[in-house]
Amino acid sequence: MSMTRKFLRPPGAISEEEFLRKCIKCGKCVEACEKYGSGCLELLSIFKGLRYWRTPTFNPFKAPCEILGKCSVRQYCIEACPTGALVKRHSYKLGKVIWNPNKCIKVRGGECLVCIEVCPMNAIRFANKVLQVRDSICRGCGKCVHACPGRALTLIPC
Amino acid sequence: MGILGLRAKPPRVSKGFKYLSDDGRVMVVIVDVRGGEYYEAFRKAFKVLGGLRKLISSGDKVVIKPNVGFTHSDAVTNPILVRDFARYIMDEVPNANIIIAESAVAGNDTSYCFESTGYMDALGNLDVKIVDLKRLSGTVKVRTDSRLIPYINVYELVYDADVLISMPMLKRHIEATVTISLKNMMGAIPDSEKRKFHLIGLSRCIALLNKVLNPDLAVIDATRIMAKSGPGHGEIIELNKIIISSDLVAADLIAAKMLFEAEGVERPLEKALNVKHIRLAYKLDIGTLDLSRIKIINIEV
Numbered sequence: 001m002s003m004t005r006k007f008l009r010p011p012g013a014i015s016e017e018e019f020l021r022k023c024i025k026c027g028k029c030v031e032a033c034e035k036y037g038s039g040c041l042e043l044l045s046i047f048k049g050l051r052y053w054r055t056p057t058f059n060p061f062k063a064p065c066e067i068l069g070k071c072s073v074r075q076y077c078i079e080a081c082p083t084g085a086l087v088k089r090h091s092y093k094l095g096k097v098i099w100n101p102n103k104c105i106k107v108r109g110g111e112c113l114v115c116i117e118v119c120p121m122n123a124i125r126f127a128n129k130v131l132q133v134r135d136s137i138c139r140g141c142g143k144c145v146h147a148c149p150g151r152a153l154t155l156i157p158c
Numbered sequence: 159m160g161i162l163g164l165r166a167k168p169p170r171v172s173k174g175f176k177y178l179s180d181d182g183r184v185m186v187v188i189v190d191v192r193g194g195e196y197y198e199a200f201r202k203a204f205k206v207l208g209g210l211r212k213l214i215s216s217g218d219k220v221v222i223k224p225n226v227g228f229t230h231s232d233a234v235t236n237p238i239l240v241r242d243f244a245r246y247i248m249d250e251v252p253n254a255n256i257i258i259a260e261s262a263v264a265g266n267d268t269s270y271c272f273e274s275t276g277y278m279d280a281l282g283n284l285d286v287k288i289v290d291l292k293r294l295s296g297t298v299k300v301r302t303d304s305r306l307i308p309y310i311n312v313y314e315l316v317y318d319a320d321v322l323i324s325m326p327m328l329k330r331h332i333e334a335t336v337t338i339s340l341k342n343m344m345g346a347i348p349d350s351e352k353r354k355f356h357l358i359g360l361s362r363c364i365a366l367l368n369k370v371l372n373p374d375l376a377v378i379d380a381t382r383i384m385a386k387s388g389p390g391h392g393e394i395i396e397l398n399k400i401i402i403s404s405d406l407v408a409a410d411l412i413a414a415k416m417l418f419e420a421e422g423v424e425r426p427l428e429k430a431l432n433v434k435h436i437r438l439a440y441k442l443d444i445g446t447l448d449l450s451r452i453k454i455i456n457i458e459v
Contacts, residue, residue: 038267063265069229070270111360113332114352118263120229122391126332147264149353 005157007048008058010041011067011092012078014085022085025054032080037071038063040142058094060142060155067092068120068141094140095155097133103152104131115144115153166299166309170317172372177207177404183453184446186403186412190458191381196242196400199459203402206455210246213374213404214321216253221319223373225326225342227263229274233390235327235379237280239400243325243377244286259315261291263389264349268292289315297348300370307358310370316346322373324406328380328397328413330388333360335433336417337389338410339376340368340444365438368406372444376409377402385421395420407445408452410436 003017010029013019025043033041040063046053056077058065067075078086105112107129115131116124123137124144133144145153177185187206189199204210214220222244224235231237244256258281262268268290272278281288289295295315302310316322326342333356334341341364344352355363378401384392397420403409411430418426431437431447440447 066267066270069274070267105356110356111333112356114264114356116332117389118265119390143265147349147353149356 007044007052007055008060008095008155008157010056010058010077010086011065011075011094012086012089014087019085020051020055022083023055024083026082027054027056028080028082029056029077029086032076036074036076038066040065041077058142058155060145064142064146065094066141067094068139092139093158094142096135096140096158097138097144098154098156099131099133100152100154101129101131103150105150105152106131108150112149114147114149118143118147166301167317168301169370170300170312170319170322170372172374173213173321175213175374175404177212179453181453183451184403184405184408185453185455186401186405186408187455187457188412189400189402190398190456191400192398193459195459196239197246199400200243200246202457202459203400204246204250206457207402207404210250214247214251214254216251217255218251218320219255219257219318220247220321220323221257221259221316222323222325223259223316223342223345224277225329225337225345226260226268226271226275226277227266227345228390229266229271231275232394233327233329233384233388234271234275235325236381237276239379239381240277240325241280241284244281244284248285256286257289257315257319258286259289259291259295259313260345261313261348262345264352291315291346292348302366302370304362304366307354307363307366310363310367311348311351312367312371313346313348316371321375322371323375323377324373325377325379327382327384328378328401328417329384330386330392330417332387332389334364334435336410336414336430336436338378338413339373339406340364340410340435340439343367343371343373346371361434361438364435365442365444368439368444369442373406375402375404376406378409378413380413380416383417383420385417405445405452407436407439407447409445410439411447412452412454
């Protein structure tokens with residue numbers, strides 16, 4: 001049985017089990033992201049488990065992934081990977097967006113919906129006090145998660 | 159000291175010049191640009207208004223703030239229009255130091271937005287500076303009179319401008335109903351401040367921001383507008399108009415009315431008057447909503 005993903009991975013990551021086997025924890029993808037991308041990648045700390053230590057993760061709170069913007073032509077993190085733990089694909093999906101209505105400013109009566117504003121895929125709808133992220137369209141770039149002022153959105157691995 | 163905002167600076171000092179008609183009314187010029195000759199449109203519009211030199215003097219630092227918040231060209235101010243306006247300013251006031259500055263929507267890379275929407279191609283050959291505020295400008299704390307938000311962090315470059323020009327695209331906005339010249343000034347503040355605005359109350363903060371920044375001129379790109387929904391994705395309608403006024407509130411009112419008319423909404427003027435941030439800006443005395451004090455001039459190229 002394949003292992004479920006515990007952490008968000010950079011775009012193009014192969015299945016978690018294979019990924020952990022192939023990743024040599026060199027941190028080159030993170031360096032490339034800092035240099036050419038948005039700087040959304042970071043290395044996991046030792047407290048997340050020895051097995052995951054120094055493997056790369058995507059943190060949308062730090063910065064959103066530019067896979068649909070600046071990095072749509074060249075994916076620098078994937079190009080930097082020396083072992084093939086990250087591979088080029090036709091399209092990328094980084095995660096799934098989860099919405100927490102208790103933290104949503106719009107539901108609480110404020111003037112917000114910044115998530116819809118920033119979504120590059122136009123995947124978010126808001127009707128009858130319910131925010132709907134259409135999973136078939138969403139690529140998990142994390143722009144909405146990054147922009148949400150109430151931190152009502154989170155990205156989970158898929 | 160800093161946290162309490164005691165070191166905060168006073169609001170930006172604008173020239174305080176307004177283009178008024180002979181009878182003291184605020185002039186709003188609507189130019190029909192069906193032929194696409196934007197340079198000619200600016201020349202004619204400023205002839206009617208009374209000349210650009212009244213507003214911009216030689217050696218001034220002119221900051222044009224277009225809306226380049228997105229990576230696709232449907233949702234940003236027409237770069238050709240910005241180019242022709244910059245060219246017009248250069249020809250009228252040869253010594254003006256023109257800067258095109260923007261900080262894109264939270265999470266978007268402004269430099270990439272400038273590149274992907276054609277700004278670099280259109281303005282690359284011109285003697286203007288294109289500034290990604292997120293990367294290249296520091297911020298200053300500016301005092302407001304409100305207890306709601308005692309000070310606002312604003313990009314220094316925009317604060318230090320001699321002449322500040324808001325150059326938005328006429329669009330629908332999911333939170334603020336419309337996004338025109340008043341809402342466009344949200345691109346002069348850092349992402350952290352934008353987040354704060356949403357938490358506190360967007361409309362009031364937009365009005366306060368404009369009170370603090372005092373933009374001198376609004377040049378609204380209604381060559382094509384985004385109707386029904388926005389600001390990222392919506393229905394694009396070709397309207398072929400440019401709206402110019404030194405009164406941002408009046409300009410926004412007329413532009414919003416135009417947008418609602420194009421959408422086919424019933425009673426567009428009433429709806430435009432009910433846009434919360436425009437009404438609040440009027441209450442803060444940024445401009446006028448009194449139709450008897452607004453003179454609309456329609457011209458064609």
